Amino acid sequence: MDQMGGMQTQIYRQSIALSNKKIKQLVLPIAMPNAPKKWKLNPYLTIQKGNIPMLPIKSSIRGTFGLNFYWGVGVILKLIRKKFKKENYNIIHTHCSGVAAPLIVGYIAKKIFKKPLVYTVHCCRVSTYHPMSKFDSLINGLIIKIEKFCLEHADYTIVLTNKTKEIIQKNYEIPNEKITVIPDVIDxxxxxxxxxxxxxxxxxxxxxxxxxxxxxxxxxxxxxxxxxxxxxxxxxxxxxxxxxxxxxxxxxxxxxxxxxxxxxxxxxxxxxxxxxxxxxxxxxxxxxxxxxxxxxxxxxxxxxxxxxxxxxxxxxxxxxxxxxxxxxxxxxxxxxxxxxxxxxxxxxxxxxxxxxxxxxxxxxxxxxxxxxxxxxxxxxxxxxxxxxxx
The missing domain is CATH 3.40.50.2000 (Glycogen Phosphorylase B;)
Incomplete structure (x- = not known):
């Protein structure tokens, strides 16, 4: 698993904690180079490599490509394969970091399996995110529209702060019963x-x-x-x-x-x-x-x-x-x-x-x-x- 950031660390801790509550999960992260393609951390938690192989491009945009293209394409291909194998799930839970791919993949997964979709928003475009380049500024409006569409079509949205909840509900049509604040936690x-x-x-x-x-x-x-x-x-x-x-x-x-x-x-x-x-x-x-x-x-x-x-x-x-x-x-x-x-x-x-x-x-x-x-x-x-x- 990629634990290079706070979001990844929180996903890891949440997955372990929920497995301890006997909630069976399949987690599809970006796998680090030496990680196995699939492994079980315990009887209730299976980790499977989500991304397709990444090109060894050493540049400042490799991380963006990795999160958006390699992970998104890889996960969609895996979900389609699992649907054909008649694997089924009760809940789709997608963690979003201010980029488009997790939002889109979550919505597609909801359509593939016809099951409820939960988003956890670790970085919100309309609330917190600031564009990091000229190109990012150009596409910012488009990604905000994607964020709006996906969150409005989710069955539930989790945010980390009251401030983000207020801004999201001000800008997007999300009823109060479909959004809540659950901050990062630690043992x-x-x-x-x-x-x-x-x-x-x-x-x-x-x-x-x-x-x-x-x-x-x-x-x-x-x-x-x-x-x-x-x-x-x-x-x-x-x-x-x-x-x-x-x-x-x-x-x-x-x-x-x-x-x-x-x-x-x-x-x-x-x-x-x-x-x-x-x-x-x-x-x-x-x-x-x-x-x-x-x-x-x-x-x-x-x-x-x-x-x-x-x-x-x-x-x-x-x-x-x-x-x-x-x-x-x-x-x-x-x-x-x-x-x-x-x-x-x-x-x-x-x-x-x-x-x-x-x-x-x-x-x-x-x-x-x-x-x-x-x-x-x-x-x-x-x-x-x-x-x-x-």
Whole structure:
């Protein structure tokens, strides 16, 4: 499974949790290169490669092609084959990330199997998404129309925030009984269960982490919308020899980021690790002094739940769902989206104040643990399935 982003991580956690409730599922994600074509994680959860083989094109648009074309075509072909084999399902549940393919594939699946369709909107075009290129701006209106059509023809829509629910209902004709808010969730105890001294030491050795340097950390998919270039420019402006910047992750713009690091001449104080398994995310957070989320758009900000579980401080863009999770100056810091100068200044002001960093981390942990119950939200999804499947 592709767990390079918050949406993928949430799908993984949801699938496991629902299988533990004896809900039988077939999940069709983009498979990583070394993953088997099909495997069973447990008696109730089967994972099958969704995408057709992707061309080895190293470019900034490969991720878009992968999500749209390779996955969409692959899943539709598999669904048609399963229909001919007379396989049947009670519910179609599609997770949407602001691109057209999952919306279209969900609608087609509904038509193929003639079963209820549920969308979970992890990034909403009409609410949160900001076009990332000239071409993206040109097609944005078309994808909004696709989003409108598909959500209006769904049997149920799940969104992550009240803000998105309000905007969707203002712009699309979706009755209140067909939409609800179920945010990202986390089982904090399970997430931090691998934080042993041995694992922390091995993680530090694996990535050559220098204990004498303060670690400013980015965790996630390396793509335009995640704001990696904003953080890199802020780090360059910071110009401190006692800090290092670590990008934990991979993505379609990794090679561009590495070129920019070299161009700026900060490669000795900056590293890009590549793909990090979800089981290691807690270790990356634990060994950080400060985590930064410089996103240019962010529907919810599920990484903050993981940061809170470990009890670390975070600086985030003042956009999307991030301000609903971070109380500025109390449980972390917010900065104006894309403002390199402000981000650099805020990092410089806080990075030496270990007591304040710990205070922010403790407050964040206290607030998050109260609001995002893992079991409660999985029970809500199970109830939706049960109602639609009657």
């Amino acid at each position: 904090s105890d399970e997430f931090i269960s691998n934080l042993t001294d041995k694992n922390i030491q091995e993680f530090q050795q694996k990535y050559n982490l220098d204990n004498n340097l303060k670690k400013i950390v980015f965790i996630g998919r390396i793509a335009y919308e995640k704001g990696c270039s904003v953080l890199l420019n802020a780090f360059k402006k910071l110009n401190r020899d006692d800090c290092e910047l670590i990008f934990y992750g991979d993505g379609n713009e990794r090679f561009l980021l590495e070129k920019e690091i070299e161009r700026m001449g900060v490669q000795k104080k900056c590293q890009v690790t590549g793909y990090l398994p979800n089981t290691d995310i807690s270790l990356a957070i634990k060994t950080a002094d400060l985590v930064v989320m410089p996103s240019l758009h962010e529907e919810f900000g599920g990484l903050i739940l993981e940061i809170a579980s470990v009890g670390k401080a975070v600086i985030g863009s003042n956009i999307g769902g991030i301000p609903t999770l971070i109380e500025d100056g109390k449980s972390g810091l917010l900065f104006e989206c894309g403002n390199v100068e402000e981000l650099s200044k805020k990092i410089d002001e806080i990075i030496d104040k270990s007591d304040l960093l710990q205070e922010y981390g403790d407050e964040l942990k206290k607030n998050i643990s109260k609001k995002y119950s893992f079991q409660d939200n999985m029970n809500k999804i199970k109830k939706i399935y049960s109602t639609l499947g009657e």
